[in-house]
Amino acid sequence: MGQKDTKERLLDAGEKCFARDGYHCTSLRILTKEARVNLAAVHYHFGSKVELLRAVIQRRLVPLNLARTRRLQAVRERARQDKQRPDAREVLRAFIEPSFAFKESEAGARDFIALIGRSFSEPDDTVRTIFMQLIEPFFHFFSEILAESVPDLPRDVFCWRLHFIIGATAHTLQGAIGGNICGPDEKSTTPTGELVDMYLAFVTSGLKAPVS
Numbered sequence: 001m002g003q004k005d006t007k008e009r010l011l012d013a014g015e016k017c018f019a020r021d022g023y024h025c026t027s028l029r030i031l032t033k034e035a036r037v038n039l040a041a042v043h044y045h046f047g048s049k050v051e052l053l054r055a056v057i058q059r060r061l062v063p064l065n066l067a068r069t070r071r072l073q074a075v076r077e078r079a080r081q082d083k084q085r086p087d088a089r090e091v092l093r094a095f096i097e098p099s100f101a102f103k104e105s106e107a108g109a110r111d112f113i114a115l116i117g118r119s120f121s122e123p124d125d126t127v128r129t130i131f132m133q134l135i136e137p138f139f140h141f142f143s144e145i146l147a148e149s150v151p152d153l154p155r156d157v158f159c160w161r162l163h164f165i166i167g168a169t170a171h172t173l174q175g176a177i178g179g180n181i182c183g184p185d186e187k188s189t190t191p192t193g194e195l196v197d198m199y200l201a202f203v204t205s206g207l208k209a210p211v212s
Contacts, residue, residue, distance in 0.1 A: 019115035088149035
């Protein structure tokens with residue numbers, strides 16, 4: 001087994017075990033058994049369990065954020081060329097469509113979404129902290145462009161509506177990988193394109209709703 005193969009096995013196993021059992025409850029012994037490698041491999045390739053976790057998150061999040069950043073930059077550039085402010089729906093589309101494309105890209109992507117989703121409900125904040133550190137630069141860029149699309153919205157109102165949008169995004173992604181809010185026997189068959197359109201209609205209307 002080559003070094004690259006060993007490293008990928010550890011990343012795949014980490015992603016799967018952390019998503020299934022949580023970071024805190026996944027021992028290195030369980031993880032290396034899943035990866036079919038020896039315990040020393042973790043320390044050789046990553047140095048520690050927490051650095052393996054960081055690599056697991058970086059592997060998925062960095063290319064996803066790059067794809068979303070490129071689309072957001074394109075939306076902003078088109079708006080500037082037209083001497084218009086960015087369109088809110090297109091800003092939100094640039095944010096959400098790569099996320100849904102990522103969800104369907106490969107089997108491990110679903111484990112990654114589950115891993116990040118469960119990190120916001122677990123008392124251990126290790127996953128949450130690393131995720132927020134890695135996503136913060138992108139998130140500031142996204143919120144900056146989204147704010148440009150609604151310049152008359154009071155800042156505090158914008159910030160709360162941004163919270164609502166992120167919450168809706170996270171919940172939608174979790175629901176799309178198997179969550180079911182309507183009942184145990186109801187399985188969604190909504191195509192991804194239709195789901196994106198429903199999401200965009202909902203969050204765009206909420207963002208632009210009149211301030212009471």
